[in-house]
Amino acid sequence: MALDSWWCCDDPQILLHALRFEPLSYFFEPAAWQALIPYSLTPWLSLTYDLDHGLFGMRPEYFYLHNLVVIGLCGWLLYMLARPWTGQFYAITTGLFFLLGAPVALASQQLMVRHYSEGMLFFLLAMLLSRHAVQQQRLLSSLAAGLAFAIAASAKEIWLPLGLLAFLMPIGNWRERLRCNLPILAVMLLYVPWRYYMLGELLGGYTPAASLQAESRLLPFATALQQAPEHFWQHPAIAAGALLLLALGAIFKYPRPCLRALPWLLALLTGLLAPLYPLIPTPGLGPGSERYFIASWAAIAFLAGLLGFLATQDRGRLVRIAVPLLLLALGVDTWQRATHILEQQREQQARYRAIGQSLATLDADTALLDDAGLPSWYTQGIIDLRPAMGNRAAPPQLIGDMVWLEGLPHPARRYLSYDTERQVLTDISDEIDSRRKAWRAKLRSIPMSIHFQYDEQAGAMFWQFSTKETGGSFALIDKNGTMPLPEQGQLRMLPPKPGACFRIRFQSHEGWHAYGPPMSLPSTGEHRNIDWQGDTESFQTRGTSNCLQVTPS
Structure with missing residues (x-):
């Protein structure tokens, strides 16, 4: 499905930004970066579009292929990270569980979300290299971990606080972990002045920082977290109960190791939740916000594999059979939620493709009636990309709402509208007067x-x-x-x-x-x-x- 998709959502604006500026500019010049977005610092996103354009030109199917490869590698790295602590079977379970998730399904269909998946790729690589550096006392692995972590932080800021996990992994002693993770610590410290220089403030989000200090934000935040399981499972209460059952099994079997893991879990929870708080006012964490939970979903997949492993150690045959079956049921429920997301994306992609390709190829004699209301940053972005697609002729007239037909200075030769059932543009030139009359009848x-x-x-x-x-x-x-x-x-x-x-x-x-x-x-x-x-x-x-x-x- 993804390989059949076209430019969607924020893709045109990100691609235009990548084509207009050099990488050094949007990494280190505030005005160049803020030409795309003034409240978040994700220059690696523009760089990936630039790299794909250099390799593949204006062929979106290869951008999506790149996206799918990155997501697959994330599942593999999660497996590699889990294997020493969970064994082969439950490490494979961890990787597969992650790949089945709804946040991953959404990320596979939207190029604009790739800063989450690319950030995860380099974050997981940083954690693997950090573990290797501590175990083998290798300076090269330590430096490589710092570089991978820097890329992750430049892809999406949510990965920055999770760098604390490198210092809490149950390997070596604290002095060895501190010494081997100094490059990661340096990135965490240097990121602060870099972000302040590039954005003019430290706290991100779609709304001004002052609005986030209001006490009225805490209740919506708590409500959003309470509803978060709905992003992951078709039957969230049952799935959460199953994970709790696994956790109780692990705690009863290994109470002391679980207690020692508490600081690690608290750091993980803080690192996952803190970046979500600025999103409460706008755009919110309701339906359609699955991409914001992709790091949380990776953590859930990792913990599911680890809890499954711990719950089955030195247990009878019945438990060793029941736990994998429980995880299998969780996986099925997870995939049911993911298929719902994929179906929504299929309908959305069809609309964007039909209208976007028409904006890219048709001429000024045609008017596109987009009464479904695609965002203007997408439609204007496609129009601005026409020269890069080899079309320098005047674009078609776009009518984002029937109201703009009133006083239209140059009536079009033909009018096209998107047919939701057939998922294609149809010629409605003969219907335009009757549609205007029906629209007027509903005016107040x-x-x-x-x-x-x-x-x-x-x-x-x-x-x-x-x-x-x-x-x-x-x-x-x-x-x-x-x-x-x-x-x-x-x-x-x-x-x-x-x-x-x-x-x-x-x-x-x-x-x-x-x-x-x-x-x-x-x-x-x-x-x-x-x-x-x-x-x-x-x-x-x-x-x-x-x-x-x-x-x-």
């Missing part, structure tokens, strides 16, 4: 207030919407796509482009919709504001596409 004029503020100093957008209506959702729409937004929120982002025109849409759960006027943020000022309130547009006559610049309050 309602009171609405819209507030936006872009804070240059914080590098963040703040917004708040309100209406007297209940039972609906808001979205920011521009001519290229749609971005769902909560009624109130904040998001770190680069300054909006001058003149960037958008509307706010309220979509009722009953099926009707309402639209604020087209507007754009003022192009200057430390605090660039929009404050608007009034009745939403009724479009009784043919509307206008002119964009209002609302005077700052």
Whole structure:
């Protein structure tokens, strides 16, 4: 399935970033890196796109092949890491259990998630080299472990706190572990000034750091962690109970070793959970966020193999048979959840492929009606990549919402729309008038207030919407796509482009919709504001596409 996929999601923007800047620039020049993302430091991600483009050009199937190879190697390295402590059988169980997981299934289908998997690859390699360095007292292995760990940290910051595990592995004494892991310690210390230099602050996340200090974030964080098993298993309560049963079996058999492993487990838990906290406000840890749990899933796979091994040592035949069967049942339940993720990805990839390829190949006489609302950073990214794909002609007109048909300056020769059932674009030129009439029939004029503020100093957008209506959702729409937004929120982002025109849409759960006027943020000022309130547009006559610049309050 993955090898049949096309550019999706964030791929066009990451690829454009890799093509526009040299690797040394986005590794060491803040402006070059922040041209992609201003609140997270993952330059290895751009480098992997750059390397694949250099090797394969604009052929996404080879990018996906690279992705699958990396994921397979992660499973193998996890097996190699577990084998000395679990034996051959349970080490194989560990690797297979990891590969069956829903977070891995998602990572296999999305190139933009490869910084998690590539980071894991080099993190696991660093831990293997660290163990070898302590066991053999090899300086070369120690230095190689530091290099691998540095790559892991540059791929994704979640791997940085997990470097503590190298100092807690049950091999050698603490002096030997400290001496052999000095390169890893050096990376952990040097990462701090590098991150501050590149981002201007230490704490990452989609929202400003000040918002994360609110006590109101703790309850959503606890709730998200309580619901985390739903990302891994089809029947999370049963699966968690099975793992608890294995843990009790291991503790009753080896109470003292399990007690000695407590600092290691606490360090692991802290390293896994700390990077998740900044994600609570935006984008959240609900459905669709499986990629954020890939490190947690690797830890669960490792612990499942280790607990299975400990629970069966010096036990009767019945236990030695029951434990593998229990792990097999867990694996089946895990795969059921993963297949659900794969099915969702199959539907998503079909939509992105159909619309993306049309944007890349068709001409300006065609209009694509994307009423499903792909994000504008994807559609604009594909348009910007047209020259790299060998197409310098004017792109097709993209209509991200039916509202943009009102006052369309140049009617298209033909109109295409995505057919969800057939998963292809179909010609709807003969239906465009009837579709517009049906869209108008669901319009309502309602009171609405819209507030936006872009804070240059914080590098963040703040917004708040309100209406007297209940039972609906808001979205920011521009001519290229749609971005769902909560009624109130904040998001770190680069300054909006001058003149960037958008509307706010309220979509009722009953099926009707309402639209604020087209507007754009003022192009200057430390605090660039929009404050608007009034009745939403009724479009009784043919509307206008002119964009209002609302005077700052």
